[in-house]
Amino acid sequence: MRKQQKSKNPKGNQQANWQSNLAIAECDNFSLAFSKGVSIEICKNKNFDLINQKNKKEYLQSISISKAKEKLSFIQNQINYKLKSIEEYLLANHFLKVIDINLKNISRLVVGLGSEHVFETSLTLDYIWGIPYIPSSAVKGGCRAAAFWEIVSLILNNYDKKESQKEISQDAIDEVARYIFQKLYDEDIYFENNKLLELSDIDKRILLYKFIFGTKNFEGLFTFLDAYPQNLSGLAHIFELDIINSHYPDYYSNPKDIPAGDWYNPQPVYFLAVKPGIEFKFTVFYDQHRSEKLVKSFGTGSIYSELIQLLEKNNFEILRNTIKTSLSFYGIGAKTRLGYGLFEILNEQGNSI
Template sequence: MKQACRNVQKSALNRLSPEVSTHSGLILQRFLETQAEKVDEPDHRNGSTPVGLHGKEKILDIAEQSVGGILPWYEKVYQRYVSQLLPCVTWEMEVEGRLVVGLGSASPLETGLTLHHTYGIPYVPATALKGLASHYCGEVWGQEDERYRRGGEYHRFLFGTLEESGHICFFDAWITPETLRGSLVRDVMTVHHPDYYQGDRPPTDFDDPNPIPFLSCKGRFLLALSSERTSYSDKWTSLTMELLNRALQQWGIGGKTNAGYGRMKAVVEKRERGEKR
């Protein structure tokens, strides 16, 4: 039964093309036929040749080119999503360079990438945004005002504690339709001393570098925050958006931030609650 499923999957993979494929997340997660430790070694369990690196690169190519295939109806989905965000504060921010969220998540391709489960588009989860803002608030703003430190009065109010939820609601940051096409970009990282990192032997100048292809993303994303309806909610929501803006510009979000990934800059200033988009 397992081999029959693999045969069907292989047949489907061979028929895939960017023209007919629209869900990049499904392609990355489900269409790797099989993979052995070395590309040229046969899979002795079933006598077939593994997909290996070449099959992986084919899947990355298809996912990279097909992400724009959903654009005609994603525009409608995006507008519906935006209309449901009111009342809130929004801010559009654009990736400076590349962004890779979920690089270490489980994936059949060794490297992961967070894509929307339903639509297969790049997005930044609300949990990642809240975690970044919370950490930046405590480490940076907390240096000047102890109320912003973790456990401080303002930090508890904004982000909550284990016993009580915070007053600010973070939404997923969706990519804007005009930047969706071409938002997935091929990238590569190279492990220069694989045997050393596996604990087999010391690093030398004679080691074989091991290039690992993966996908990162670029584009413009819509950030949105809201809060409980109080007389001071607008002030706190705007303050948190400013905090998140600085964190994204200075620290970045996702993986490989030490290498310059994940930085974002504001391209459309924040719109306050109730304003028309």
């Protein structure tokens, strides 16, 4: 069998490989190019088995260039059709749409940064259309975390009133947080005590959030939908290139033998983020049929019936406020402590309020 001859022009091969990489980057499906189109040349580094950050930067820049406006307009129509189909199905099955708001991110948004990826920095994208979205699990989890800190704050405020002259210790704060975490996340609802009416305001609040988000033995009464962009048609581009700047790369690669000195050159790690100014639609449905069955089964005088009816009586304001607090104060996605993932609320005309 004839042996293949090695090329006499390695630079020519490298140029051809890089041109093929750029051709992959022009794939209409951005998600496919981002997750499956990365070749070994992009990841190859001369001296180490590490990602070549220069090649990674160029590749991310090339694939993040926006599609033509007509393609984004087509994708927007398809996404709207998908969401409308889901809403029609839920409405036909006795669900009630209780939250339907648009929020615009005022800082960069990175959802799924730590997911598995050959670049070690990922981004959550729609598999079919290749646009960023926020999974319903992330929206629900963020709201539940906001509810958790709301209850912790209520307890600490009550503690302040009782012990006005004493400063709350960090140990006391940690103890309150552990207690509420166990009550809200780990403890089930015990329906055999449905006649128990002597509950504190804090316990009622915890029980109310359990009905909203669910527990291990109880499915929550609300269904959260994935949040998709709503203003794609008028955008020039969606993504921005960002960096994590590692100041001690040699130390992190060999901490036993190399000290963490200030004389090392920083090594930026590049990743993609959703640029500010993208409107996302957040939608939540209420399982009205199931809640009616629960109220009927619990009967009059039950604390459970009282709390479910309280939700409906206040027009689900508690959930609406929790979503707004979660997205406008705490943020969603990665790097929220650095100000990423924050949103502002828009009115029906698309203006900030």
